[in-house]
Amino acid sequence: xxxxxxxxxxxxxxxxxxxxxxxxxxxxxxxxxxxxxxxxxxxxxxxxxxxxxxxxxxxxxxxxxxxxxxxxxxxxxxxxxxxxxxxxxxxxxxxxxxxxxxxxxxxxxxxxxxxxxxxxxxxxxxxxxxxxxxxxxxxxxxxxxxxxxxxxxxxxxxxxxxxxxxxxxxxxxxxxxxxxxxxxxxxxxxxxxxxxxxxxxxxxxxxxxxxxxxxxxxxxxxxxxxxxxxxxxxxxxxxxxxxxxxxxxxxxxxxxxxxxxxxxxxxxxxxxxxxxxxxxxxxxxxxxxxxxxxxxxxxxxxxxxxxxxxxxxxxxxxxxxxxxxxxxxxxxxxxxxxxxxxxxxxxxxxxx
Numbered sequence: 001x002x003x004x005x006x007x008x009x010x011x012x013x014x015x016x017x018x019x020x021x022x023x024x025x026x027x028x029x030x031x032x033x034x035x036x037x038x039x040x041x042x043x044x045x046x047x048x049x050x051x052x053x054x055x056x057x058x059x060x061x062x063x064x065x066x067x068x069x070x071x072x073x074x075x076x077x078x079x080x081x082x083x084x085x086x087x088x089x090x091x092x093x094x095x096x097x098x099x100x101x102x103x104x105x106x107x108x109x110x111x112x113x114x115x116x117x118x119x120x121x122x123x124x125x126x127x128x129x130x131x132x133x134x135x136x137x138x139x140x141x142x143x144x145x146x147x148x149x150x151x152x153x154x155x156x157x158x159x160x161x162x163x164x165x166x167x168x169x170x171x172x173x174x175x176x177x178x179x180x181x182x183x184x185x186x187x188x189x190x191x192x193x194x195x196x197x198x199x200x201x202x203x204x205x206x207x208x209x210x211x212x213x214x215x216x217x218x219x220x221x222x223x224x225x226x227x228x229x230x231x232x233x234x235x236x237x238x239x240x241x242x243x244x245x246x247x248x249x250x251x252x253x254x255x256x257x258x259x260x261x262x263x264x265x266x267x268x269x270x271x272x273x274x275x276x277x278x279x280x281x282x283x284x285x286x287x288x289x290x291x292x293x294x295x296x297x298x299x300x301x302x303x304x305x306x307x308x309x310x311x312x313x314x315x316x317x318x319x320x321x322x323x324x325x326x327x328x329x330x331x332x333x334x335x336x337x338x339x340x341x342x343x344x345x346x347x348x349x350x351x352x
Contacts, residue, residue, distance in 0.1 A: 019349040024083050025091055027330075030342040031076030032092070034067040035099055040335070042069045046121050060115065062108045067339045071130035071183070075343040077103060078137040081152070082346060085144055097148070104152035113162040123166060128189030131163045135196035142200060164205065167193060171208045177216040179241075181233025182286070186216065187240035188293075194247050213248045217241045218257065225266030229274060234289030234344070236270055238262070239297035246304045254304045258311075267311075270294065271318050273325060282336035289337075291326040292344035295319040296351045323348055 038057050045060055047053035057065040064073035080096045090096070117123045126134075138160045141153035177186035190209050197206040225238040242261060246254055262270075274287040274294075298319040305312040323345070330341050 019086065019346070021087050021090065023327075023349075024087050024346075027342040027346060028080060028083050028090065028092060028096060030338050031067065031079050032095060032099060034335075034339045035073055035076050035080075035103070037066045037339075040068060041065070044069065044125065046119060048120050052119060062111050063103045063105075064112065068335070071126055071133055072340040072343075074130055074137060075133040075340065078133060078140055079343040079346050081137065081140045081144070081149075082350060085140070085149075086350065100152060104155040106155045106158065109155055109158045113158040116162050116166060127170065127184070128167065128186070128193075129183035131167055132189040132192035134159065134163050136192045139196045139199050164202070168205060168208065171212055174212065177212075177241075179237045181228065181230050181235045181237050181290070185235045185237060185240055187213075187237070187244045188235055191240065191244050191247065194244070198247075210248050213244050217245055218249075221260045222263050223261055223266060225262060226269045228266075228269055229287065229290055232283035232286045233274075234286040234293060236290065236294050236297060238266065239270060239294055239301070243297040243300045246300050251304050251306075255306070255309070258301070258305070271314065273322060276329075279329065279333040279337060285333050285337040285341075288326050288329065288333060288341055289344045291322040292341070292348040295322040295348040298322075299348075299351050319348075 041057045043057055043060060045052070045055075052060075061070055061073075064070045064077070067073040067076050077100065080100060083090060084093060084096055084100075087093075115122055116125060138153070138156055141149050141156060144150075144153070174186070178184040179186070190213055194206065194209045194213075196202075197209060220241065223238045223241075225236070228236055228238065238261075242258065245257060249257060274290045276284060276287045278284045279288070296319075298315040302312050302315040302319070305315070327345055330337065330345060333341060
């Protein structure tokens with residue numbers, strides 16, 4: 001076991017905390033496998049009748065039917081796009097391109113968009129976790145100035161437009177934030193939505209997001225982070241909110257806000273590596289994802305703090321430690337982790 005761990009740490013070049021091409025190649029094989037793997041599957045479809053209850057996952061969602069669930073397929077697609085941008089000569093680039101060419105077809109994306117509103121409550125489908133990853137995928141393509149990137153971006157537009165419409169309609173009605181550590185977490189969704197709106201210069205959406213962030217989180221103090229995590233969290237509710245505020249507040253205002261946000265007990269808790277007792281359990285393995293999401297939150301927060309701030313160095317070091325300890329065990333998580341964890345790892349590693 002000691003030899004295996006040493007080998008994995010060497011392979012992943014963890015001391016430098018940089019994504020190498022070798023690591024990218026190994027991780028890319030996970031979404032490449034699962035994007036076309038239809039079962040096991042968790043559709044989260046609310047049936048209107050026996051007719052649509054009998055539909056198979058690929059009949060409900062012609063593109064994002066693999067990787068166990070819709071959102072995992074979406075961020076699996078994002079990950080492959082991201083890796084092609086980072087490593088244009090990746091050894092399996094042809095296999096990745098083939099998979100993405102099959103997915104990014106306008107006719108299929110029109111059907112994906114049509115699902116939202118077609119059935120009872122399907123306008124709420126994947127709100128807002130899946131929506132957030134869809135916009136992150138669109139942002140990645142929008143900023144990829146290559147013929148291939150532009151082609152795939154155009155194909156994705158029917159679905160992107162639908163999601164933005166739904167989100168803009170939903171935000172004015174959202175009275176309270178969701179502070180859970182799983183999919184519906186509001187702060188996570190708003191982080192990715194903010195990034196997309198800023199990148200695409202959608203000022204109306206950006207203003208909506210900013211106002212909600214202020215309403216939900218600006219007056220938060222002494223946040224009870226000492227109670228984190230719950231047993232199946234892959235987000236830190238407190239860190240996600242802080243990550244959002246790094247986008248909304250200036251550096252000076254964020255520093256003042258952050259000073260009163262955490263308690264000493266709360267900071268001690270979020271600096272502790274989550275314990276994962278059973279990586280074959282589809283819920284417990286979420287805690288590996290928590291290490292990666294905490295890492296990217298901490299990186300974002302640290303960038304907003306001045307060099308002489310005591311928390312800055314600890315946030316940076318803890319982020320590196322979380323990634324270092326979680327990457328080697330990613331491949332030992334079974335399908336419950338392998339169908340999604342690589343995306344979290346890539347986002348944590350590539351965050352600038």
